Amino acid sequence: MDLGTVMLMLAVGSFLFGLLLSIFKFNNNRPEEIPYWIAAKILQAVGSLLLYYEADSVALLTILADILILAGCAYEIWAVRILMGHSVKPGSHISTAVAIILASLVSIFMEYPFRNGYIFLLQSILYFLPGLFLLGKSYGKFSLRLILGISYFSTGAVFLTSSVVCLFFRNALSLRKSAVFNIIPIASFCIFLISGFIMLMLAKEKSDMLVQEMQKNLKKSEIRFQNIVETAIEGILIFDENYNITFANKNMASMLGYTVEEMIGRTYVSFIPESHTDVYNYQVSLSKKGEDSVYECCLMKKDGEKNWFLISAKAIFDDYGNFEGSFSVLTNINERKKAEMQLEEKNRELAELSNKDSLTGIANRRCFDATLEQEYSNLKQSNGVLSIIMIDIDFFKEYNDYYGHVMGDECLRKIGGVLKYCIRCSADLAARYGGEEFACILPDTDINYAVKIAERIKQYIHELKIEHKKSSVSEYVTASFGVATVRYSPERTLPRLWPLRIN
Numbered sequence: 001m002d003l004g005t006v007m008l009m010l011a012v013g014s015f016l017f018g019l020l021l022s023i024f025k026f027n028n029n030r031p032e033e034i035p036y037w038i039a040a041k042i043l044q045a046v047g048s049l050l051l052y053y054e055a056d057s058v059a060l061l062t063i064l065a066d067i068l069i070l071a072g073c074a075y076e077i078w079a080v081r082i083l084m085g086h087s088v089k090p091g092s093h094i095s096t097a098v099a100i101i102l103a104s105l106v107s108i109f110m111e112y113p114f115r116n117g118y119i120f121l122l123q124s125i126l127y128f129l130p131g132l133f134l135l136g137k138s139y140g141k142f143s144l145r146l147i148l149g150i151s152y153f154s155t156g157a158v159f160l161t162s163s164v165v166c167l168f169f170r171n172a173l174s175l176r177k178s179a180v181f182n183i184i185p186i187a188s189f190c191i192f193l194i195s196g197f198i199m200l201m202l203a204k205e206k207s208d209m210l211v212q213e214m215q216k217n218l219k220k221s222e223i224r225f226q227n228i229v230e231t232a233i234e235g236i237l238i239f240d241e242n243y244n245i246t247f248a249n250k251n252m253a254s255m256l257g258y259t260v261e262e263m264i265g266r267t268y269v270s271f272i273p274e275s276h277t278d279v280y281n282y283q284v285s286l287s288k289k290g291e292d293s294v295y296e297c298c299l300m301k302k303d304g305e306k307n308w309f310l311i312s313a314k315a316i317f318d319d320y321g322n323f324e325g326s327f328s329v330l331t332n333i334n335e336r337k338k339a340e341m342q343l344e345e346k347n348r349e350l351a352e353l354s355n356k357d358s359l360t361g362i363a364n365r366r367c368f369d370a371t372l373e374q375e376y377s378n379l380k381q382s383n384g385v386l387s388i389i390m391i392d393i394d395f396f397k398e399y400n401d402y403y404g405h406v407m408g409d410e411c412l413r414k415i416g417g418v419l420k421y422c423i424r425c426s427a428d429l430a431a432r433y434g435g436e437e438f439a440c441i442l443p444d445t446d447i448n449y450a451v452k453i454a455e456r457i458k459q460y461i462h463e464l465k466i467e468h469k470k471s472s473v474s475e476y477v478t479a480s481f482g483v484a485t486v487r488y489s490p491e492r493t494l495p496r497l498w499p500l501r502i503n
Helices: 004-029 037-052 061-085 090-109 114-135 144-167 182-232 250-256 273-289 334-355 365-382 394-405 404-421 447-466
Strands: 234-241 245-247 293-300 307-319 323-332 385-393 429-434 437-443 479-487
Touching: 004 037, 037 061, 061 090, 061 114, 061 365, 090 114, 144 182, 182 385, 234 250, 250 323, 273 307, 273 323, 273 479, 307 334, 365 429, 365 437, 365 479, 385 404, 385 447, 394 404, 404 429, 404 437, 404 447, 437 447
Parallel strands: none
Antiparallel strands: 234 245, 234 323, 293 307, 307 323, 385 437, 385 479, 429 437
16 A cells, blocks of 8 residues: 555545544534544644645645644644543643644754654654553553553654654665655554544543433432422422423422322312412413512312412423423411401401591591592592582580480481481492581582482481470471582682582
């Protein structure tokens, strides 16, 4: 086999090897396991191809080929080092490339065959380095690393021998046609085959070890996660894309009165009361859009009792962005929620009491003033009308003096009952204005209808037939009425809204 054929085989083999590594890298959609390896093979392939076309004299093509081959050897050193579990300093490839270029350019000024000896010497150093690194470690008698180290060391020895022949025995042989120049590419081709196969085996070995380590770490993580989940005081639920329960910890099952086995496979919505299904639907829509949320919701226990939970939900998606389900952490807030609801009820009752007249059960003066101010402000937007009825019990002081305060209070209660009965619209308000005075606020009511309501109140008071011997106008309790209807005007203030007294 002639020299040219060997160089061509070396170039094609390196190209194919680099292509194989590239396909392996991108098909697995992950970073290459041995950095610099692909670059090393491509550089060596291009350099060998250029030497296949080199001329007898020193030419730019030959210099470029030497640079590429030396750079490929340097990159292969880094690949071996990383394969053995060591690191390479960032940016070192730049300084190495500059050094190789400068060292190769020096050979321009050398005559043949000193130039060849010089290049061979550089190559021998680059082969000795990984060989010494590999042989300097103890890997066992039949270790692949040991065989790889011997291969590199042997190739380095061949290049060193060739360098010595070129530098010191130039007249002994016709060097260009001697076996030296045939041995070098053949040795390179052999190292290509042997080292390539061994490095692939080592890469697979390293990959298998990484997979085993990842599986081991994953198992540890699963155990750790399981321990955390099972000892957590919160409840934990995991749902699939249809919100069926795929995981529930013991604490969650216990809080709802189930076993874990009973909960697995059930739909989440089966635990939601009908009154909270809108909350469930809204939270499911958020999760499917990828939005995490924290919300409060009731869940039904096995015995039908409702329990409140604070739920922190996180959506789960696969690598393609498809919704896979949800992970939820649930904290029992039932006692706190009951306390909050009781407090809200007490506040509501206090608000009612603060706005209610304790004697008659209708609104008090405070509520009347606030409602009147609000309704009058609303007229500015609605451009409607507002009617007010004022009611004053006639000769009520004389009634109290003659019949006593107990009977007087009873009389006021009956009058309040009449107002409550006659004011039936939810927007209207009947109030005790003070003492024996009462008032009604009638939003969106004109003067004619307001007068009709006042006449109806007057009629019902008359039908009560409450005896009043000290009245100057009737033998029964009567009342005087005043009615007014207004529209909003920035010049008119609330004190000017009071109607005139009408007997």
